[in-house]
Structure formats: structure tokens, C-alpha cells
Amino acid sequence: MLKKLCLLFTWILLGLNSSQAQFVKEYKVTEKKGFEMVNLDFSSYKSYVNLKRNVVQDPIYIHGHLAQSNILPEFSQSVSKGVLSASLVHKNIESDNLGKSITSKLFFSGDGYDHTWDVGLSSNYLYALNFSLGMGKSEMDLSQIPVSKLIVRSASSDVSIFYSQNSPNSVAMDTLLVTLSMGTLEIDRANFTNAKQMIFEVDYGKIDLNFSDGLPQACQVISAVSVGSVHLVLPPEDVPVRIKMRTTPMCRTSMPKYLKSTEKGVYVSKGYRSSNPKLLDLIIDVGVGSVTVE
Structure with a gap:
């Protein structure tokens, strides 16, 4: 009897280890000539994504740990008219819908994700980035990466965009767009993005937006939260x-005393001039929840 119990316990352990097995996949572009612009489309359905500068200086280096081998990513690349276009698509064949993603997040109690991705980019190319994420978490360190456009869309995810080094974007970013159905969005050193336009939309969750200093150019920022x-x-x-x-x-508002109200719902700083070429123009739209300005 004891022998049978030991055998059963051994099979259970083997089953658990098998279910937790990770499959490593790597995708990279080693070509370094014939283009100066890189368009990257990245799609993953349930994952942790870490983006940062690639010290090897390959235009794109992607390293993934996958929980399931039967759902393999598709990677493609091509060069045309001085532009490298690359795409990584990792879709769930079970086709989880938005409702299922949100429900999963509400009752998700662990820190792990089905898949983890490390995305490395170079300092030597100009990037237009498009991320489509399902459920999970993303940390994007844009230090020393020239980015002309960044778009992040997610069903339910926590997204953090920041600059770990004192190195702002070396080029003008046309648009920074992040839309979340559910989750938390954190933008640290937002002025470092050198963006002309920032659009942040969260249906259920929080937007944390931090400007450490002034802007190199005028910028319009729209931050909208339905509930949060x-x-x-x-x-x-x-x-x-x-x-x-x-x-x-149904929205509580807290504003610093130094801001001056020029009309209903409009506030300006002491340095405000409508004609200033470095004006930070913000629109904050919250339905149910709170707005805190410091």
C-alpha cells in the first residue's frame, strides 16, 4: 500500500512539473543595413512583457518563455523602401474574449503569467511600435531608444512606461496612445517622451501620470477614465x-492652490501663456471616481 502511495505521489509531482514546463523561443533581426526605420507589431494574449534597450544593438531581439508549446508565435520580417517591418503574433487558439479576460483578472491571485517576453531594441534605429496585449503586465523602459510612435492596446493589463536613465527621447514622438479596458497605467517622466500628443483611455482602473519637468515642445494630453x-x-x-x-x-477632485481658474473647469499654472511653444495642454475626463492633481 505504501509503495502504491509513493508511486502515486511521484506521478503527481511529475504531472505538476510537466504542467509548469517552459518553452524558450528567440526571434531576432541581425540585418543592420538597408533601413533606418523599424515598424514592430507585437501581439500576445496572456503574458508579462519587458521592453528595454538591447545592448547587443541588433534592431530587434525577442526572447520568450512560453507555458504551452502547442500555441507557437508567428514571426515575420521584411525590408522595403528603407523600412524594416517585423511582426510577432502570439494568439490563443481558444480565443479568450474580453469578458473572460476581465473575469480572470478579477479573480487572479498569483504573480505569474502564462508567458514572459523580453523585447530588446537598439539605439541606432527609429521605431514605430504597436503592442496588442490581452491580459498581463508590461514594463517599457524607453531609455536610449528613439521612438516616433508608441501604441499599446490591452483588454486587461497593467502597463508601465518609464525612463530608467536621465536620457529623454532623442526624436519627436508623434503619438503616444494607450487604451486599457481594465488595469493601471503608469507614465513616469512623461515629458521625456518628447511626444506631440498623448492619449490615455482606461475603462476601469487608474492612470498615474508624472511630469518631472517642462517639455521640449507643445504637447496635448488626454487622460480619460470611465470608472476609476x-x-x-x-x-x-x-x-x-x-x-x-x-x-x-460622482467624481471627487483635488487641485493644488497655485493653479488659477480662468473659467469653469479650466485651470492654468503661474507660467501659463497661451502662445507658449512649450505649452502642456491637458484634458482630464473622469466619470465615476477621483482626480488628484499635485
């Missing part, structure tokens, strides 16, 4: 800032 909160840290008082608030009676 917006936390905004402004640059110093002498930086030209205008905030337009769009809230409902």
Missing part, C-alpha cells in the same frame, strides 16, 4: 500648463 481615478503630478509652477476638467458629480 487619475493621479497627475505636474512639472514646476513656472512651466506653462493648462488643465481642462471634464467630470461628473
Whole structure:
């Protein structure tokens, strides 16, 4: 009897180890000539994504640990008219829908994800990035990576975009767009993006937006949350800032005293001038929840 129990226990352990097995996949572009622009489309359905500068300086280096081998990514690349276009698509063959993703996140109690991805980019090329994510978490360190456009769309995910080094974007970013059905969005050193336009939309969750200093150029920022909160840290008082608030009676608002109200729902900083070429123009729209400006 004892022998049978030991054998059963051994099979259970083997089953658990098998279910937790990881499959490693690597994709990279080693070509370094014939293009200066890189378009990367990245899609994954349930994962942790870590993006940062690649010290090897290959245009694209992607390293993945996958929980299931029967759902393999598809990677493609091509060069045309001076542009490298690359695509990694990792879709769930079970086709999880949005409702299932949100329900899973509400009752998800662990820190692990089905898949983990390390995405490495170079300092020597200009990037247009498009990320389509299902459920999970993403950390994007844009330090020393020239980015002209960044788009992140997710069903239910926590997204953090930041600059770990004191190195702003070396080029003008046309658009920074992040849309989440459910989750938390954190943008640290947002002025480092050198973006002309930032659009952040969260249906259920939180937006945490931090400007450490002034801007190299004028920028319009739209932060919209249906149910949740917006936390905004402004640059110093002498930086030209205008905030337009769009809230409902079900939204609490906290504003610093130094901001001046010019009309209903409009506030400006001490350094505000409508003609200033480095104006930070913000629109904050919250339905149910809170807005905190510091």
C-alpha cells in the first residue's frame, strides 16, 4: 500500500512539473543595413512583457518563455523602401474574449503569467511600435531608444512606461496612445517622451501620470477614465500648463492652490501663456471616481 502511495505521489509531482514546463523561443533581426526605420507589431494574449534597450544593438531581439508549446508565435520580417517591418503574433487558439479576460483578472491571485517576453531594441534605429496585449503586465523602459510612435492596446493589463536613465527621447514622438479596458497605467517622466500628443483611455482602473519637468515642445494630453481615478503630478509652477476638467458629480477632485481658474473647469499654472511653444495642454475626463492633481 505504501509503495502504491509513493508511486502515486511521484506521478503527481511529475504531472505538476510537466504542467509548469517552459518553452524558450528567440526571434531576432541581425540585418543592420538597408533601413533606418523599424515598424514592430507585437501581439500576445496572456503574458508579462519587458521592453528595454538591447545592448547587443541588433534592431530587434525577442526572447520568450512560453507555458504551452502547442500555441507557437508567428514571426515575420521584411525590408522595403528603407523600412524594416517585423511582426510577432502570439494568439490563443481558444480565443479568450474580453469578458473572460476581465473575469480572470478579477479573480487572479498569483504573480505569474502564462508567458514572459523580453523585447530588446537598439539605439541606432527609429521605431514605430504597436503592442496588442490581452491580459498581463508590461514594463517599457524607453531609455536610449528613439521612438516616433508608441501604441499599446490591452483588454486587461497593467502597463508601465518609464525612463530608467536621465536620457529623454532623442526624436519627436508623434503619438503616444494607450487604451486599457481594465488595469493601471503608469507614465513616469512623461515629458521625456518628447511626444506631440498623448492619449490615455482606461475603462476601469487608474492612470498615474508624472511630469518631472517642462517639455521640449507643445504637447496635448488626454487622460480619460470611465470608472476609476487619475493621479497627475505636474512639472514646476513656472512651466506653462493648462488643465481642462471634464467630470461628473460622482467624481471627487483635488487641485493644488497655485493653479488659477480662468473659467469653469479650466485651470492654468503661474507660467501659463497661451502662445507658449512649450505649452502642456491637458484634458482630464473622469466619470465615476477621483482626480488628484499635485
